[in-house]
Amino acid sequence: MYTEQVMEHFTNPRNMGEIPDADGIGEVGNAKCGDIMKMYLKIENGIIVDCKFKTYGCASAIATSSIATEMVKGHSIEEAMTLSNKAVVEALGGLPAHKIHCSVLAEQAIKAALADYYKKQGIDPEPILGVTCECESCESCGKHH
Amino acid sequence: MYTEQVMEHFTNPRNMGEIPDADGIGEVGNAKCGDIMKMYLKIENGIIVDCKFKTYGCASAIATSSIATEMVKGHSIEEAMTLSNKAVVEALGGLPAHKIHCSVLAEQAIKAALADYYKKQGIDPEPILGVTCECESCESCGKHH
Amino acid sequence: MQNSNFIYADNAATTKLSPQVLDKMMPYLTEEYGNASSLYDFGQQARTAVENAREQVSAAIGATAREIYFTSGGSEADNWAIQGVARAMKKKGKNHIISSAFEHHAVLHTLDSLKAEGFEITLLPVHENGLVRIQELKAAIRPETALVTIMFANNEIGTIQPIGEIGAICKENKIIFHTDAVQAVGNVAIDVNAMNIDLLSMSAHKFHGPKGVGALYIRKGISFRNLIDGGSQERGRRAGTENTPGIVGLGEAITIAVSTMDKRAKKLSAIRDKIMDGALKIERSRVNGDRNSRLPGNVSLCFEGVEGESLLLMLDLKGICASSGSACTSGSLDPSHVLLAIGLIHEIAHGSLRLTFSDENTMEDADKILEALPPIIDRLRLMSPLWEKIKRKEGKK
Amino acid sequence: MQNSNFIYADNAATTKLSPQVLDKMMPYLTEEYGNASSLYDFGQQARTAVENAREQVSAAIGATAREIYFTSGGSEADNWAIQGVARAMKKKGKNHIISSAFEHHAVLHTLDSLKAEGFEITLLPVHENGLVRIQELKAAIRPETALVTIMFANNEIGTIQPIGEIGAICKENKIIFHTDAVQAVGNVAIDVNAMNIDLLSMSAHKFHGPKGVGALYIRKGISFRNLIDGGSQERGRRAGTENTPGIVGLGEAITIAVSTMDKRAKKLSAIRDKIMDGALKIERSRVNGDRNSRLPGNVSLCFEGVEGESLLLMLDLKGICASSGSACTSGSLDPSHVLLAIGLIHEIAHGSLRLTFSDENTMEDADKILEALPPIIDRLRLMSPLWEKIKRKEGKK
């Protein structure tokens, strides 16, 4: 069902954990739907110098979180902003159709963390990032059931 | 499907053929239904001294004809008149449910031959034998489909 | 059980499971028993096997894998196709179905049920040669025609319908076209796109695959209802734990059948033609159905004055397995609806014999059958008061 | 494929085909390939095998052979039973069906279709213990109730319903009673007469028989419609060339299962109880469903803060095959409808684990599972922001 890359990230997740003094924290998904992703960012001079995650969810939720941290770590905020769920899926060598939503969550978790960073800087994130998903209900995620 | 006795009579039918100078000939069934039984009787002093059959039909039609000839041959007319399809079925060790009608045909063929015998003697067979089946239509045989 | 004198000539009823196919099934009958819908690796191995089989089946008929749904056989596939489409189309106000008079009972009885539910059914005649006429199909089409269901090859007399032409007309008239190809798959080249087939039924045991498994091809985009609801197997369209060994067997059997088709057709039609020609030498015999547009392995004969069941059992005593009428109704007294549909009268239809061959048969079998047949016919005719009548009439002429 | 570390604990999804059963099937997968509906001797041998299996199946549940109809599995049997009776009873003006909230999807989805056709459906609650209450069944009965369909044992949490009591009430009220006994057959003693069961579904692969074959018991005298129409197999009630090897396998498997039931129940319930007790030592874990009225081989657990699929795959990496939710929907994101029906909230239902055992399992397996489980739970909780929240709330209290 899953590619080798997904299983690799699931069994050996990269950057799992918290950043106690994170500059931005984003959490998307909810327990009712069965996935919660939480992203922690450490940002210095516009560069994401550290990124960690905690995820409650299925193997692909864990794997997409893991690879997403790798894809933004060491990159600029601008680059991180353009991270798409498609890129996440590609990096994992594909996901089953009904698991694509996990990659969307990963993209949104990064964006939510960036939005939190901007807010903490006193900047309104909306003009920069658009509306980030709050995921209070399953429907808002665009997850298919 | 068939008992050994049925197969035995089917493969080695007794008394198959015609009696050229028969005293009574009965034919029941019709080609449309797929079975025709024709019985020939030679009667002397009220005793059936010879009985032969010709049958177009399935294995059980052939077997019931064959055993019926054995069951009346050497017996009196009165005994032959009481030949029942049940007795024929029993003598064959049973027949599949949808083949029971063959035994009915055998009983009726004997009766039709007896009726013919009486007619030839100038005696109305009806009071003696009842109405014998003419089998012009399938329904009149009481065959189930 | 089977000795050297045993000739199996009833391959339209069922075929021998190919040892090669059984080999492929064996792992799934032993160690690889995982549920194909389970997430763990052990289940996913079964999943892979099922999906490989789906590819094999689709490749054999020119479909894509996602258009193949596994079933428990041809009957389920036929019921599902017809009911599934009919019920979906009824919602769109279409309640007319066109079929032919000599379809398999899995089709005809399903149509009977739909008739009782208010559908209108037109059964096209199949004429003496056992073929529908395109003009008659065209004339039967109405604005409310939902479905045309016409079998690819007849199970009893082996005639092959002009499926490509039928498909083209259905496409032109935007009518869904189902074909019961249970007898055709593996014996005749099939391309669902070239032939404009929208749904197609098959059954593995007819081409040396296992019993109890089949498939329904449903063209992408066709709306249809489920027949068996429940779990999300077969993309939610056919519930039930996957019969992995059966499905693997179906995939393998169809692949072998298609790859050996041309060679087999040559061999079998030689056997067939020899028997047809030989049997016709028996007086008052006939071949049923078109001689050219027919399955390579099918011989269908009638012998006047003889009843089919007796004929069968006499052949059986000689070690020859054949059939009279179709297998599943051969316990019944009614003459075959197929033979009546091609215009035979009851008394002739009762005297039918079907011999159907597979790659296991040889020309020697044909010789043996032709040797066994005449004395049996003679013997039964000698017993037969019907034959007596036929001869008497003949004498009068 | 399977090494010594492999533990198969998903026997409710499917079981390993018993080698003894396969042995009985082998002749029918090789030389005995005749069509059971064919007249010749070679076909009649298959017929005999099919009828022997029918005797075996009927004996196992206290029915008579003529009341057993072979199907392609449990899903078909459920669909057939419910649709077949519903459609027949509708003619008599009865259009109400009572079932339970946590039936298998083969039942629930069939009921959905009937609802769309105008039937009224009452789903009885199953409460925290996973059992229907007789009082609630009684209260649900109406004059127009056609059918009660309540599963014998639940596939996910293993609870066993008071089937005898349900049957008695149905009989008293002249209501037809169907039970989906797919999980119960071979594991629980069944007597259709003592329990007043009118229809009963089973599936061979759940008790070490082959996949793709099952049976429906239909009490003599019950009026019902066919689901799969066509040939006259199964006395005209279920068309399709008989799957002789599968049917033979079903007969053999059920005979073995019933004869070994008591011994197995003892062994499996010891394994089960050990795992339940051991797992409950993990903080914030729970056992789902009644502990007493439950299948001997079923353990159903929930672990808060953990998501089931991840848990499964981690167990898989340790060579343990288990399931979360029912197998056929385990690809889906929705939490199990069974766990929701017993009142669990979504976040807890997501963290479910089902371990189901067969005679092949040992007490050692239980030890290994209890050893593997805690570190996996720990690890997933360490990753889990949900667990973080749970602990935070706990701290606040």
Ligand SMILES: Cc1ncc(COP(=O)(O)O)c(C=O)c1O
């Ligand atoms: C309770 C129950 N009913 C019905 C079924 C369906 O059986 P099958 O998958 O063999 O069609 C299953 C198993 O999947 C089951 O556990």
Ligand SMILES: Cc1ncc(COP(=O)(O)O)c(C=O)c1O
């Ligand atoms: C033309 C045709 N359709 C359908 C069927 C039914 O297939 P099955 O018996 O495998 O269900 C058969 C064979 O019996 C057949 O010959």
